[in-house]
Amino acid sequence: MPDADGPVLSVSGLRKVFGTQVAVDDMSFDLAPGRSLAIVGESGSGKTTVARMVVGLERPTAGTIVACGRDRSRPARNAGERTRRGREVQIVFQDPYSSLDPRQSGAAAVDEVLRVHHDHDAATRRRIVGELADLVGLDSRQMSALPRALSGGQRQRVAIARALATEPKVLILDESVAALDVSIQAQVLNVLADIRDERGISYVLISHDLAVVRQLTEDVLVMQRGVVVERGRTTDVLDEPQHPYTQRLRASVPGPGWKPTRTLRRPA
């Protein structure tokens, strides 16, 4: 068994090249159990590519990824290993439409994951489906509805419940709350905080929204063109950004007294 105090996810020297383009270059980080790490940065800076490599949807060009003490830099050798990897690290994408099966209710989706990953009888599975529904704040009517009958926020909660069904040690949230309305986003962020408190799960939060990052994470990595340009405690990095890119990112967030500044040339 992996060391209980060691990182639950450890990435080092990670690199990904698409053709001639370096999408991710020499990225390293450790994620401790129960902690949350944000990855921020401009569009195209490589955030999703990192996430896809960690969950095994993309093969690294170089570098190592260790989750729960086991290397996952190479493709899984057999179905059992693939399933175990899926159990340890789960991901929720931005768009719940594309990640849910349109013909399957939330309850059926969660039940299917439980059958694949655990050895429970039907009654136990039903109980767990109910517990997960409670955790994400969906009632039984919503859990038995098809995705198209649910709002975006409800669908996103189904996606989170399904990801949690494997009892992952790490949950990657790639812009998972970005498309939600303000009032629904607050509900989902509270749910995520509750789940972390109850389950000791670790999050990797990929987000453009620095306020959301502040609310949910303790540590942050700032990426620009595939490279980590700054890292540290989220509060420190947001309150006193050091790297010019982080400073520009922080200065772009509107707030009281904010005036947008123009960096591009203006005609005379």
Add this chain to the structure above:
Amino acid sequence: MSALLEVRDLTVRLRVGGSDREVITGTTLEIAEGEAMGLVGESGSGKSMTAKAIARLLPAGAGVEGSVHFAGTDVLALSGADLRRHRAKVAVVFQDPRAHINPVRRIEDFMTESLRTLEDVPRAQARTRAADALEEVGIDDPARRLRQFPHELSGGMLQRVMIATALLSRPLLLLADECTTALDVTTQAEVMAILDDLRRDRGLSMLFITHDLELAGAVCDRTSVMYAGQVVETSAADRLHADPLHPYSAALVQARPDVTSTAERLVAIPGRPVSAFEAPSGCRFAPRCPHALDSCRSTEQVLTGLDAGRVRCERAATLRGRLLDPTESPTESEETADA
């Protein structure tokens, strides 16, 4: 202050599968020359429909009541050449530039089409005006950009092309519908700065639609908040955040996480936002409002002046100044109010 745009009691119904569906109800707002009005609210609240009604871009078969006056003309009565002129004076920029541009035509053709067809501007002259407009929004080497295709430009650059194109017809009013939502925050700041300059340099008026209260507060003069097809509050933009008049505005302010401080727990609004046709009678926000009383649910709420703003809530004067107070427990105050 003379209003350039005056929208009065605007109600819009769309035909959906043989029946009418109300999407905005009794919207009232006005924008002065050179003024930026923010329009904020959650999805489905009717922000885009309001913009489309003003630009006369509603889907065919839409039923419209109320009035829209722009620079003194009755917009809802326009047709033919007058309507085309109106659409040139009121420019619209949408959220997703790629959805509104033909991918197989060059930027130049897209930008100059209406100049050449509507105003008979010769091609060479239209090209020069397009290049100047691109410079105005901070795009370098405009001659090269004009020869390129949309896929060769990033999202932020394409959005600036859309703004530049909208400006070519020398509009008096810009309807910006979530035009920075799909952009990186750094690009968003850039586009906002450009819009700010245009307002100052050209005296352009703007209806700035966004779900981002902070952004509206920072760049607009006044902000209107929509809920379920109705404007529920109009206030000075910088005040809305610190001193909201409507419980929904206050709830929006509190639900948003803050980049400068971490909340113990976010104050979430229960339930989900609804559209006009799904809304209950009486106060449409009542099912989600912590201050709701029985009378709220049984009475249609009307937009009423309060201080320098307007609010659609019968309890607004009573609740004034208490809406953001964390020590204020709604249930307790309700008990005293009920007694």
